[in-house]
Amino acid sequence: MMTTMIDVRALNQYYGQSHTLWDIDIEIAQGQCTCVLGRNGVGKTTLMQSIMGLVPNVQGEVLFSGQNMVKLPAESRASMGIGYIPQGRQIFSQLTVEENIRTGFFASRSKLKNVPATIYELFPVLAEMRRRRGGDLSGGQQQQLAIARALVLEPTVLIMDEPAEGIQPTIVQEIADVIKSLVRDKGITVILVEQKLAFARQVGNHYVILDRGRLMAKGLMSDLDDTIVDQYLTV
């Protein structure tokens, strides 16, 4: 049976006069990975930021375990257990790897003093590089760092916005494996924005497709067929 973790209902969003998201209804299944697909500029990031509370003028409901969060600030949503990994990673290049991870502590529910060993077990390369500056890391290592920073929150839900963007293929597979393990072994609910269909098919249980700010299709990843792909995803 599918339990809904996050329920987005009749969501509309506006940047000033510009109506960006239109009447979005999405159910995010607990303990599974839902991929948000769509071409450039269709509103994927805006939808993630609407769920996280990072954009203005969001109307409708965002229910988390049944509670409407739509008026809550992002910090409250983080404290409730929603982790957010922004597009482009946004790590601090002047801070060390360890300091970057520590910036995730502020919103964590358990009052952490040190980076949990499990984080470095998941990403051994970050343990090796813990005293190096964030800016010295490769793109793939920075993405691992961004995931690590979000994980110290011990999130129930993890939102990841295009984690494989601009990363060399060998590391892309490592990131896919990490996401699968977060879902399978830790029971984390993942919302993954992704443009690479092969990646999405590999890690996703469900898909939703946006086009020009509207929800065009949703369902089981195993049911995502070529007609839909050609219509909404191929360029």
Ligand SMILES: Nc1ncnc2c1ncn2[C@@H]1O[C@H](COP(=O)(O)OP(=O)(O)OP(=O)(O)O)[C@@H](O)[C@H]1O
């Ligand atoms: N801060 C903003 N102010 C005004 N308009 C914005 C803002 N951010 C995004 N937009 C516009 O909203 C629309 C959706 O953008 P968004 O970044 O959500 O798309 P996306 O699907 O994530 O794109 P990409 O695949 O390139 O990451 C675009 O037309 C974009 O220009």
Ligand SMILES: [Mg+2]
């Ligand atoms: Mg985006």
